[in-house]
Structure formats: structure tokens, C-alpha cells
Amino acid sequence: MAETDPSRIAGAALGALALAAGGAALYSWIHARRVTSEMHPPIGRFVEVDGVRLHYVERGPLDAPPILFVHGNGACLEDLLVSGLVDACATRYRCIVPDRPGYGHSTRPSGRSYTPQDQAVLLSRFLDTIGVERPLVVGHSWGALASLAMALDPRADVAGAVLMSGYYYPQERGDVALMGLPAAPVIGPALRWTLGVQTMRRMAPKLYPRLFHPRPIPERMLRDYPFAYAERPEQMRAASAELAAMSASAEDLAEDYASCAVPVALLHGSQDAAIDGSLHTGRLAAEIEGASVAFLPGLGHMIHYFAHDDIVAAIDSVASRAEGRAPDEGRPRRAAE
Template sequence: MRRRRGRISRVLTLIAGLLGGAVAALVAACLLATWIITLVVEARYPPAGRRVAVEGGHLAVIEAGPGEGAPSRGTVVLLHGASANAMDPMLAIGRRLAGDGFRVLSFDRPGFGYSDRIAPDAASPAVQARLIGEALAAMKVGPALIVGHSWSGALATAIALDHPERVAGLALLAPVSHPWPGGGVGGYAGWYRSLPGRILLTIATYTVAAPLGYTWLDRFAEAVFRPQGLPAGYLDGARVPLVLRPSTFAANLRDLDGLYGFLQRQSPRYREITAPTVIVAGDSDPVVKTDVHARALAREVPGAKLVVVPGVGHMLQYVAADTVVAEIEALAARERAGAGAE
């Protein structure tokens, strides 16, 4: 009996050693794959604009249209949503607005694209608002039309509330603006708020996230565009794979994690917004519910105009670009008329 137990013990020890070695080999392979994917992605999508110094680091910005000091119809600042970068809104509407005579500045938010994360608390839209404001001041940009999509609905409204001198008008596209049902502990993005969840996601960020993301990125993008289809060339044109880099992937998770609590604090302040505001949303948005966010925001921001596009989902800056551009141009005209009346 002792001999049998001894043999069983040795077999179990051997199996544990083999499994441990296999796990270690798998982790090493995933780390290597993540490193290679990061190098490939950054080689394929190098910096496309310039970096602007702010306190603690730099923000990257892509520019189009008339340059500094040249005549223009106004300055438009584009702020991208989650899992994206400055090229996303530039590809969708930025170049078109530039062709219409606007100076367009599209920022990589802190930690995305080629912007530094800068601050430990940079997940807060209020901190990102301060950094964007510093960059605009460094670029000598006066009050601008601030265009925020999705997550950046919270950022754009934070700029309007905390730095109103930077804002000539607000265009909010499918904006996240309010705490949403089920968004607290255990709700959307809440599954990784526990300590085990955070540990597992940290490990995944540096091992399997990039290889799996690279394989399934088109399917993730298709889900965001529903009920419309994924435009041809979107992933490459919008440089979406940049989000797979571990530092950006981690920043994206932290931004999502802190958003609900931030909106609990900010949303009671929307009646303080004084900038002319237009809100554009699709009535079929499966990602950011229009009734919870856009309609509620339109009721609370004084004088806000709400445009709900029938049958359109979350990525309306692509699938309803004509409507979005027309509303931004109307907002610019409204702002100029208001300035001329003063």
C-alpha cells in the first residue's frame, strides 16, 4: 500500500510539474506575442500629428484645415470615445469639416494613441478636461467647438463645466452623460472591480488581450456599429489596433471602470452649462442608450438641441455623417451669430 501511495505521489508530482511547465510556457508565449503585436502595430500606425506639452507630459493631436492664424470658419476639437484614438473622429468627420473651412484638432486622450497617460488619476474625465484645456492654451486656441463622442460626452461636458472659457459650443454624439441602470457594482464593467477580477485582467492585459484582440477585433468593431454594418477599411483607417497595446488597453479599462462614479457626481451640474449645445444620437444605439443619456441631457442643458436619427446605432459619426456635419456647422453659425450680437 505504501509503495502504491508513493508511486501515486510521484505521478502527481510529475503531472503538476508538467502542467506548471506548460502554463509557464504558455504565459511566455503570450508575453512574446503581445510584445511582437505591439511592435507591429506601432510600426504600421506611427504618430500622425504633433505632441503638445502639458504639465507632466504631452498630448498628441492631429490637425487638419487652415493652420494657426489663417482665416477659418472656427476651430473644432474632436474627442474620441473608448477603445479609439484621434484618427477615429478625424476619419469620420474631421477631414470633411477641414475641407469645409474649419480648423480641426483631434486629440488622443491621455493614455491613447500617442498621448502620455500623464497623471495617476487620468481616468477621470475632469483630469482629462484639464489636460485638454492646457493643450489648447499652449496651442493658443481660443474658444472652440468641442465635439465629444460616446465616453467623451462626459469629457466634453466636463470641459464646458470646469473650463467654459475654452468652449464656444458643444456637439455631443451618442454621449455618455448619466449613471445608467445596472452600472454600479456588479453592472457594466463592474465584473472586474473585485480584487480577483483586477488581478486577472492585469495578467490578461499583458498576455492574452493583444493576441485575442488582434484575432477578434473585427467582430468587436461590428458589434459597436450595429445595427449598421462595419465600413470597409474602418479598422485600418481608424488605426483601431493601437488599443491592443498593453498600456492603452489598461488605460481603456480604467477609464470605463471610473466612468459611472464620475457621472454620479457630474450629472447634477448640467444645468450650469452655458455653451450652445447640440446632442445627436441614434434611436437604435445598443451601446449608449439614447433615452438614458441623450434625452436626459437635452432636458437638463439649457437651450440644448436634440437630434435623434432614426434607425442609427452608436457610430453615427460614420453612418450619419451628413447629419452630424450639418449640426456642427449649424452650431458654428449659431455661435457666430451669438458672438456678433454681443
């Protein structure tokens, strides 16, 4: 009986592994192209800013006071549209909603930094490009940190900020090491292009209930939100890199919080299982002079799906403070669904 050659077995195993990895990568590439071209084609316009091709939509009157909406980590502009918040504001505000770099249909060229501070500059230049001046900025979760960076930067020239469910201070989080792996050198691309699609499909059923807890996931999100975006390798890279850099970015920005010179309103779900409101929103409210704060009972991280009245009231208040007048209590407001 012939002896088994270990080197031939190892070679065959490596060849089979390489073939499987190549097949998985090809599937990921085809799937990513299908997601953005067939399943969820662009719904807005494009503009190039500093080499980034940004996709965005607008709602509301062009001559109304402008609002820039900034979505969170792992999300896209459809999150803010599907939530109904943009429609609730568009009756009397010009609502501008971009996909941040690497999300939805916006590109994220490699070899550059995308910290909240960097994206604040990029979004400011985006507004300049489309001819928008002195907007209110409304951010959710990671987008709240980028929005706060805009509020702190005089060059951004924002009128005020409404920050929802935000992360503002360095905090040890057990999920960062694992969730940041897809952005790591060498191993990151291998993970994204081979295991990414199936990993995201397994994670989603656990992730989204935690974000919406204690409420159920709204039917309109299950029906209309483009969940498949998160299965694309490039969006995995963006989300992982931002999560990995979040703590250091917050530490850098925190030095300037007390110097914020524009009106700020803070909102946070009292039962947020993703970000502790007392450690972040409560602490920030104590640092920014004149900031209003509301902890919304019975809500978790995704307050923009349920608290339209509270959020629009905060937007109205910040807009009024930016104009140097008291809020107009008599203005009608669209109720949350």
C-alpha cells in the same frame, strides 16, 4: 514501479505555466512595439502636457474657428479621420484631433487619475500649449462626456459643445464588470500581457457590428482603421479603466448639467445598441436650457460615419449661437459619403 511525486508534478506544471505566460507577455511586448513603429506609425505631431505626451493632428485653415474633436472609449484619432467627419468640417474650421491618454500614440502615465473631468483639464491645457482659444468641442461616446466636462468648466473657456452618442448618467451595464478586468490590480496586468491580444481579436468581430448596427461597417473603416491599436496592453488598460469609472464620473458631473452656460447640440442614433439615447441624450437635453437635440433615424452608435450633414449643421448652429447670431443657412456643406 516508482511512486509519482505530486510536488514534482505541481512544480513542473507551474514552471510550464510560467514559461507560457512569459512567452505570451514577450509576444505582447514585441507586437505592441511593432504596431506603433511599423504597422501604424505616428501621423501627427507631439506635445507634452502635464507629463502626458499627446499625439495630435490638425486639418483645415489655421485662422479658421477651432474645433477640438474628442474620440470615444477604445478608439483613437483615426476613428474621427476615417469617418470623414473631420474632412467635412475642415473646409472652414481648424480641426484639432488628439489621441486621448493611452490611445493611439499618446502616453498614459500610471499613478494618476483620468476621469472625464481630469481629461477635460488636460485637454484644456493642451489647447493652451498649442495656442488655441475658445474652441468648439465635439465629442463622441465617452469623448462626449469629457467634452461635456469641458463645457461645464469655465476654466476650459470653450465656445460650445456638440455631443454625439454620449453616456451622461449612471446606468447599470452588464459589460462593465467583465470589460473592466484588464484595469484591475494584480489580475489586470496578467490578463493584458498574456491573454490580451487573442482576447481582443476574438471580441472585435462581435463588438464592431454592434456599434455600427443597423448599418454595415463601412468599407473605409475596414480598410483604413488601425484595429491593432486595441491589442496593445496599455490601450487595453486605458479603455478598461475608463469603462469601469464611467458611471461614477457621470454621477459626479450630472449635478452640474443644468448650470451649463455654453450652447450645446446633442445628436444620437435612434437605433443605438450601445447607449440608450432616451436615457442619456434625451434626458440631458431636458436639463440644459436651450440645448438642441436630434435623434437620427436608421443609425446606431457610430453616427459620425454617416450623418456628416446633420453633425456639421449642429456645429454651424452652435458656432453661430456662440457668436450671438443666427446660423448662415447659405453656407455650403460637404455631403456625407
